Amino acid sequence: MGFEKRDYSHSSVQGVSIPVPQAPVFSILDQVTLSTPQAYTWRYTIPPDDMVWSIVNFSCFANNIIFLMFQIELNGAIIWGEYHGYNIRWTPGVPSAFKVTNPDYLDITLVYQYATTYTVYWQMDFWREPYN
Amino acid sequence: MANDYPDGFRRLLPGHTVDLESGFARPWYMGETLNIAAGNYSTYTITITDPDSIYYIDVVNVSPQSYTEFGVRVFINSIPYVAEGCIGFAHIPMRVNPSLLLIYGDVIVVEVTNYDASLRQFLVKVHGTKISRPAAFGHVPGAYFTSLYHIVDSLVPSYFADGSTYSPTSWDWNWQDGTSHSTSQNAYHVYKIPGSYYPLLKAINAYGYDTYAEQSPVVCNANLVPSIWNEYDPNSHITKTDTNVTITTFPADHAGYVNVDCIYREIHGFIAMFMLQTTLMQVSSRHCFMKFGNTLGSEVDETIGSVGVEIRPTAGHNNLLLRAYLPSGAIQDEYVDIPVDGTPLYFKMHHPSGSDTVSLSIYSDVAQTILLDILTITNTAFKTMVFRYVYLTRAWGTIITGQTTAVITPGPFVYL
Numbered sequence: 052m053g054f055e056k057r058d059y060s061h062s063s064v065q066g067v068s069i070p071v072p073q074a075p076v077f078s079i080l081d082q083v084t085l086s087t088p089q090a091y092t093w094r095y096t097i098p099p100d101d102m103v104w105s106i107v108n109f110s111c112f113a114n115n116i117i118f119l120m121f122q123i124e125l126n127g128a129i130i131w132g133e134y135h136g137y138n139i140r141w142t143p144g145v146p147s148a149f150k151v152t153n154p155d156y157l158d159i160t161l162v163y164q165y166a167t168t169y170t171v172y173w174q175m176d177f178w179r180e181p182y183n
Numbered sequence: 184m185a186n187d188y189p190d191g192f193r194r195l196l197p198g199h200t201v202d203l204e205s206g207f208a209r210p211w212y213m214g215e216t217l218n219i220a221a222g223n224y225s226t227y228t229i230t231i232t233d234p235d236s237i238y239y240i241d242v243v244n245v246s247p248q249s250y251t252e253f254g255v256r257v258f259i260n261s262i263p264y265v266a267e268g269c270i271g272f273a274h275i276p277m278r279v280n281p282s283l284l285l286i287y288g289d290v291i292v293v294e295v296t297n298y299d300a301s302l303r304q305f306l307v308k309v310h311g312t313k314i315s316r317p318a319a320f321g322h323v324p325g326a327y328f329t330s331l332y333h334i335v336d337s338l339v340p341s342y343f344a345d346g347s348t349y350s351p352t353s354w355d356w357n358w359q360d361g362t363s364h365s366t367s368q369n370a371y372h373v374y375k376i377p378g379s380y381y382p383l384l385k386a387i388n389a390y391g392y393d394t395y396a397e398q399s400p401v402v403c404n405a406n407l408v409p410s411i412w413n414e415y416d417p418n419s420h421i422t423k424t425d426t427n428v429t430i431t432t433f434p435a436d437h438a439g440y441v442n443v444d445c446i447y448r449e450i451h452g453f454i455a456m457f458m459l460q461t462t463l464m465q466v467s468s469r470h471c472f473m474k475f476g477n478t479l480g481s482e483v484d485e486t487i488g489s490v491g492v493e494i495r496p497t498a499g500h501n502n503l504l505l506r507a508y509l510p511s512g513a514i515q516d517e518y519v520d521i522p523v524d525g526t527p528l529y530f531k532m533h534h535p536s537g538s539d540t541v542s543l544s545i546y547s548d549v550a551q552t553i554l555l556d557i558l559t560i561t562n563t564a565f566k567t568m569v570f571r572y573v574y575l576t577r578a579w580g581t582i583i584t585g586q587t588t589a590v591i592t593p594g595p596f597v598y599l
Contacts, residue, residue: 115252137270
């Protein structure tokens with residue numbers, strides 16, 4: 052197998068043709084409007100779709116610049132967390148991504164620290180490819 | 184730059200290769216200035232109209248005219264890809280290894296929300312590289328569907344609406360219950376065995392395939408639910424609760440009945456258990472208190488066939504019939520010692536799928552341990568008969584006295 056044709060500095064040594072990997076953009080997402088400090092968790096279980104899902108991107112924002120604390124657990128183990136007011140983004144990319152499949156589950160926890168009403172939005176994007 | 188995706192790629196992409204040529208990757212960018220009022224949002228949309236190139240997306244930049252706070256979301260063909268809160272500027276690297284790519288007809292939308300208290304100007308730019316698009320290169324479908332119902336009764340059809348993207352040309356629905364796959368774009372399926380199922384859709388086109396399963400299963404229950412039963416009850420003798428249906432019919436009130444519309448259920452086999460209480464009825468009156476048929480309307484007008492249990496009084500006592508109405512005529516078996524003082528009897532009517540026999544076991548106790556008799560009727564038509572409606576009691580005839588009460592609870596229904 053070859054490489055995606057982005058690295059043209061290597062093109063002279065990679066043969067005459069390369070496959071072009073692609074997969075549809077696939078996201079899970081949600082939003083919540085909160086008014087009191089609390090921890091709010093979403094659980095997502097990977098469905099039995101015969102696919103391996105690579106977590107390639109997680110990002111979030113609110114309807115204003117506020118500090119957000121997000122934590123992601125995979126099957127109960129913390130795999131990522133961040134506390135910041137802006138530019139909260141996790142982009143591990145496919146080669147270094149956590150790969151999940153059914154019945155793995157993800158817990159996405161927002162720690163909300165305000166007594167003011169804001170809406171917080173998050174999304175997680177996957178690269179999905181067949182299991183076998 | 185490191186090699187992209189050095190471990191190779193396992194997705195099926197028959198024939199999808201790109202010829203390597205020196206200097207094949209060319210930079211591209213597009214941009215626009217958005218003026219956004221305080222608290223509002225605006226979007227910058229790029230629709231790819233170049234049929235000859237593959238456009239990779241590297242970075243999305245959003246630069247306000249001055250230091251301010253704002254939010255950015257990026258959508259790829261209407262699917263959200265990234266969302267960020269930003270201060271001062273936004274530099275959003277997009278996915279690599281493998282990268283996001285756009286071809287003719289694809290759309291990327293950058294949505295900017297101005298958090299500031301005054302109108303702000305934002306310069307939005309999308310950067311990337313592009314290569315020549317090989318002949319016959321296109322998007323693999325993005326499989327997707329929605330289920331109309333996630334909780335169904337056995338033999339009730341579940342409907343599924345295809346929502347796949349990138350124009351699949353064929354569909355393969357794996358119902359995960361061992362039955363044949365469907366190939367319709369939008370499909371329905373009848374689960375016969377209770378359980379939880381995750382239907383799997385494979386959407387296919389010339390460039391490959393994608394599969395999709397919902398996170399929530401389709402849960403198939405074993406039981407009919409009385410609340411979905413239809414009643415015709417001009418004399419108010421029918422009582423439906425969450426757990427059962429009770430019908431008390433008097434011969435003089437022969438118009439009442441309850442039915443379950445089993446539309447599309449394709450019932451070929453079933454077990455139904457129920458209870459009957461009856462008092463003596465006058466000669467020539469007759470009650471049908473449980474019947475499976477295949478047309479709706481008067482239960483005596485089945486055009487293809489039906490099978491059911493009836494009471495027909497003769498002098499001094501009531502007879503119980505297991506009777507089938509077939510185009511070739513009626514067949515029946517009879518039990519003559521049915522009590523007429525209201526003592527309940529309990530029944531199990533059984534028709535194995537593909538069998539030519541329907542049987543009715545008669546018990547004197549609710550636990551069904553004291554067997555009084557077994558009635559059977561046999562006809563080759565039962566092998567292929569399709570039952571679509573379940574009726575509960577109705578009476579007709581020249582009638583004055585007598586009473587029949589049927590109590591049907593949903594639990595005992597099992598379709599085979």
